[in-house]
Amino acid sequence: MRSYRFDTRLVHVGERPADRADWRNGTPTSAPIHASTTFLYPTAQALDAAFAVGGDQVVYTRWGNPTVQALEALMSDLEDGRGAVACSSGMAALYLALLAAGTPRGATEPHPRHILASRDLYGATETLLRDFFAAQSVRVSYCDMSDPAAVKAAVYADEPDVVLLESLSNPLLKWSDVEAIAHYAHQVGARVVVDATLATPVLHRPLSQGADIVVHSATKYLSGHGDATGGILVARAGLLLDTARRYAIQLGMILGPFEARLIARGIRTLGLRVHRQCESAMTIAKALRNHPRIRRVIYPGLPEHPQHSLMALQTCGLFGGLVSFELADATREAAFAFMNRLKLILPATSLGDIYSLITYPPISSHRELTEVERAAHGISDGLLRLSVGIEDARDILADIEEALGP
Ligand SMILES: Cc1ncc(COP(=O)(O)O)c(C=O)c1O
Structure with a gap:
């Protein structure tokens, strides 16, 4: 569907195979809910191969579920990402994003040393930084992300490994220049995590402005009807995506298929x-x-x-x-x-x-x-x-x- 414009992809991606050749007789127009914890393979050899392949192969729902994968494919497409990980809430997606962004290249464990965060963050995000990261000796410092000069000074002085901001902040509605921030952050090797919950992909796509990870509380505009709690992380590069997916599986931060379906349906409008x-x-x-x-x-x-x-x-x-x-x-x-x-x-x-x-x-x-x-x-x-x-x-x-x- 890549040749179609954003508003068209919003309506169709992830709902059914895009190519007619992949339809079988009776292919559902809208994606079914796969309410199954496990998936069957006719032989032990095929099951063994499915375990080995990982990725899109479905074996056990905590590792991957077709309904959830459809939502992930949709969000990755809309955000111009390499792939997405759907989580149980926006906070879970943020936590995961910080863990993945704070995993040094070549390492298998999260080890953030210094997070430079926006002064204007959702209250629970600030609590997460204080009670989880700062409490475990991660240095957390803050600056006004709506002021590019302040960000430049802080990034060059502190050389953080992760920069965290909300593109449109909550509740003071300050706008941050993701492109400028990503430019400064990348100069010192930092990864940029953008919470774009308030802006939505309709207003902007942070990955194409240089961010490394974009996070949404899907509880908000994406689902849009006040009936589903979820979060989503979209990564620009394969390494970050694989790391985030591995942590989501290990920590069990996954989204259930019913919520995934509600959120995907919300995104259509x-x-x-x-x-x-x-x-x-x-x-x-x-x-x-x-x-x-x-x-x-x-x-x-x-x-x-x-x-x-x-x-x-x-x-x-x-x-x-x-x-x-x-x-x-x-x-x-x-x-x-x-x-x-x-x-x-x-x-x-x-x-x-x-x-x-x-x-x-x-x-x-x-x-x-x-x-x-x-x-x-x-x-x-x-x-x-x-x-x-x-x-x-x-x-x-x-x-x-x-x-x-x-
Ligand atoms: C900007 C922002 N990010 C993250 C969250 C957390 O989302 P959730 O409640 O889905 O965990 C919220 C919740 O209000 C929010 O406003």
Whole structure:
């Protein structure tokens, strides 16, 4: 399907053999769910050969399952990768990505020495760095990845072996120049891991901008319907892919076939959903900008956003489906009262669903950080994050305006 454009591949890849010659009578149009832990071979010799080949041969579901492999093939194709590993959650995919990226060439065990991470990370990712990596004597340092000069200085000074960032950060929506960061990182031999959950492959493909691994929480935009938890890692090179797959199998971080099917089905409409969500987010951000009860609106589509022009250039003018805003009354009480008055927008702790969702980072995504740490990140007690759904933008806006009060 490589000759087709992105939106077409989004709909078809991995669903059935692309070549008619590979269809048998009665080939299913949509991929079946292979709810089987084991796979049979007619002879012991054939089973022995399947064990030896590895890769696409299916023997035991923890090592590989056709439904999961279909999702992996789809994501690898969309991200222009060498291959993908589907995991049980976004956090599992991130952990795996850091382990694989921190495995020196020629080594068989993860041995990251120094991870240079973005200051603007999802709260649980920051906790993972602190409680797992830093606690095991891996040096973890931070810099502002939206500032290429700061990244250059940090990379050259520290010579990390892994650089970790979110291309569009959560919840402050800072955009990072993956191409520039990968250029600096590769000069010192570091591998670049990009969490592109918020951007989705519709906005950009980090591997073609030089990243080594791209990670998604498939729980979000990829599945899109709030009914599946999963994560996916796509690698640019075979060595990283093989390492990640080996760790996923050893640690049992795999995705089940039912979730894989739900996520693959969600991806079929990703293009339509994300375009609609970007358009509605822009409408809502512009409308809220002058509201007397709102102190500031954070949306990269607004010209005053510091990375507006760069992002416009790198994402063909798409700015994502999240809008963050700070209430003029920046208190927890005012934020709770606002959330309690919403009728349409759901107070659910996720993003990227067809439904509009509101999150209050101090009690959800950044709950595990202290108040001081949150303040250092620029997350005040008045900050709310809206994930725009696919409802009519006028209804979403009316709900917000009503909840804000006169
Ligand atoms: C940017 C980002 N990365 C990773 C994750 C973790 O994903 P999951 O909840 O699927 O483990 C999240 C969850 O909110 C996220 O927002």
